[in-house]
Amino acid sequence: MKQEKHKFMEEAIKLSIENIKNGGGPFAAVIVKDGKVIAKAGNSVTKTNDPTAHAEVNTIRLAAKALNTFDLSGCEIYTSCEPCPMCLGAIYWARLDKIYYGNTKTDAKNIGFDDSFIYDEIATPIADRKIKTIQMDRDKAIKAFELWQASDDKIEY
Amino acid sequence: MKQEKHKFMEEAIKLSIENIKNGGGPFAAVIVKDGKVIAKAGNSVTKTNDPTAHAEVNTIRLAAKALNTFDLSGCEIYTSCEPCPMCLGAIYWARLDKIYYGNTKTDAKNIGFDDSFIYDEIATPIADRKIKTIQMDRDKAIKAFELWQASDDKIEY
Numbered sequence: 001m002k003q004e005k006h007k008f009m010e011e012a013i014k015l016s017i018e019n020i021k022n023g024g025g026p027f028a029a030v031i032v033k034d035g036k037v038i039a040k041a042g043n044s045v046t047k048t049n050d051p052t053a054h055a056e057v058n059t060i061r062l063a064a065k066a067l068n069t070f071d072l073s074g075c076e077i078y079t080s081c082e083p084c085p086m087c088l089g090a091i092y093w094a095r096l097d098k099i100y101y102g103n104t105k106t107d108a109k110n111i112g113f114d115d116s117f118i119y120d121e122i123a124t125p126i127a128d129r130k131i132k133t134i135q136m137d138r139d140k141a142i143k144a145f146e147l148w149q150a151s152d153d154k155i156e157y
Numbered sequence: 158m159k160q161e162k163h164k165f166m167e168e169a170i171k172l173s174i175e176n177i178k179n180g181g182g183p184f185a186a187v188i189v190k191d192g193k194v195i196a197k198a199g200n201s202v203t204k205t206n207d208p209t210a211h212a213e214v215n216t217i218r219l220a221a222k223a224l225n226t227f228d229l230s231g232c233e234i235y236t237s238c239e240p241c242p243m244c245l246g247a248i249y250w251a252r253l254d255k256i257y258y259g260n261t262k263t264d265a266k267n268i269g270f271d272d273s274f275i276y277d278e279i280a281t282p283i284a285d286r287k288i289k290t291i292q293m294d295r296d297k298a299i300k301a302f303e304l305w306q307a308s309d310d311k312i313e314y
């Protein structure tokens with residue numbers, strides 16, 4: 001019998017192929033909890049004009065909706081490609097337990113996607129990045145953080 | 158006369174403070190094109206049960222909707238805090254021209270947010286990360302990329 005995890009990965013891969021035919025990018029992901037698929041989605045950046053609509057982000061949003069929580073502890077993600085920094089960040093914020101991936105960021109680079117470039121940019125000191133990044137008005141911005149810390153009814157996450 | 162960029166940053170900071178009062182996290186962002194605010198939003202993770210609903214992601218999604226494109230070249234983002242890796246990734250994918258930020262990731266860490274931890278994780282080799290990350294079935298996953306490359310009607314981005 002085929003191991004369950006290969007079954008879930010195949011579901012993600014199958015969707016990544018269908019997604020091309022449906023006008024999306026060649027990426028898809030599946031989120032599993034207790035051995036059951038609770039959400040799956042392909043990349044829909046160009047279809048929905050949403051630069052954040054990568055497969056993993058879309059799938060996390062669907063899973064969070066399905067479970068009615070922003071905390072996806074206990075869930076695993078199967079993604080057809082190694083997550084880009086945006087999606088990896090989303091996975092950490094969502095507190096997924098485990099990541100299974102198929103293609104690598106180098107495979108993605110080889111077909112024209114910027115994953116690898118963005119990883120390089122994150123590893124570059126802020127002052128040397130391609131997108132100019134400037135700190136300002138921290139003395140004013142910090143007031144929101146002070147207010148947050150002093151607040152009794154905040155929901156931490 | 159106050160420089161325009163301080164005016165936009167103040168708008169982001171003001172919204173980050175209001176956002177706490179409205180039950181959100183202490184973060185907000187504003188996207189500007191041709192000297193005009195085209196989108197602004199606060200963090201709504203706990204309010205909308207969406208772990209991806211950081212201020213920058215929310216604002217990028219709104220701006221992309223407003224301009225009806227996934228390519229936000231020509232736009233600048235003013236964010237009350239240094240973007241986390243998810244948001245920085247989103248900013249790169251959206252091709253924003255410039256980033257202005259107030260608080261730092263260390264300020265965010267000091268009030269209990271994981272930004273800094275996630276930056277550290279990204280800099281850690283995959284095998285040593287806290288969220289176990291496993292490659293599998295690349296021989297099958299690569300077929301979607303091959304199909305993508307062979308496709309004539311793909312929309313590249």
